[in-house]
Amino acid sequence: MTSGKEDYLKALYALGDDGHIVSNKELSDMLQVSPPSVSEMIVKLQKEGFIEYTAYKGSRLTLKGRMAASRLLRFYGLWEVFLVRCLGFRWSEAHKEAHDLEHHISEKAADRLDAFLDYPSYCPHGMPIPKKDGSRAPEARRPLLDVAPGESACIRCCKEDSELMDYLQDSGITMGMEITMEAKEPYEGPVIFRSGGQKYILSYKAAAQLFVDNQ
Numbered sequence: 001m002t003s004g005k006e007d008y009l010k011a012l013y014a015l016g017d018d019g020h021i022v023s024n025k026e027l028s029d030m031l032q033v034s035p036p037s038v039s040e041m042i043v044k045l046q047k048e049g050f051i052e053y054t055a056y057k058g059s060r061l062t063l064k065g066r067m068a069a070s071r072l073l074r075f076y077g078l079w080e081v082f083l084v085r086c087l088g089f090r091w092s093e094a095h096k097e098a099h100d101l102e103h104h105i106s107e108k109a110a111d112r113l114d115a116f117l118d119y120p121s122y123c124p125h126g127m128p129i130p131k132k133d134g135s136r137a138p139e140a141r142r143p144l145l146d147v148a149p150g151e152s153a154c155i156r157c158c159k160e161d162s163e164l165m166d167y168l169q170d171s172g173i174t175m176g177m178e179i180t181m182e183a184k185e186p187y188e189g190p191v192i193f194r195s196g197g198q199k200y201i202l203s204y205k206a207a208a209q210l211f212v213d214n215q
Helices: 003-015 024-031 035-047 063-087 091-101 107-116 162-170
Strands: 051-054 058-061 152-158 178-184 191-195 198-202 210-214
Touching: 003 024, 003 035, 003 058, 003 063, 024 035, 024 058, 035 051, 035 058, 058 063, 063 091, 063 107, 091 162, 152 162
Parallel strands: none
Antiparallel strands: 051 058, 152 178, 152 210, 178 191, 191 198
């Protein structure tokens, strides 16, 4: 399978994870490719049994397509963990490098890497890593901005944006960080919370891309 097809499968997995049919426009926006290119690839993926396509609505992964996508995301997440934990890469650097490496690893090597890393459930920026059977840990979906002043929560993941990852790391934010919300300034002002006795101030734009679990 070409890396282009693999990128489409991963995008369909991410966009359709809640079960909805993914439109060609959503794919075009996410992958930053032209609508005709999306239409052409959709035809190929449907012929190969990776997706079910409904005219004027969009596409949904078949079981075959979902397993192929989860396999790729497993490789991707394992490489990210390895690059950050073992080689000292920043999240954004590992995110970029893993995109190339995921296409060049065998199932056997991935199993060894998984064991070496002690079977991580999440990548460095908090996205669930699928297991070999396709299952994965739950993804945090509650926005940090929903946390009320005085309420405690645990930061779990952020959106996959390189500038955001660098901003969070430079601000000392880590996934799994337990916080207590102190204030949310009006008119999309900064968000202020405490963790471990330290005060953190994040921009509204960054806070809007962070997700938490309740403590």
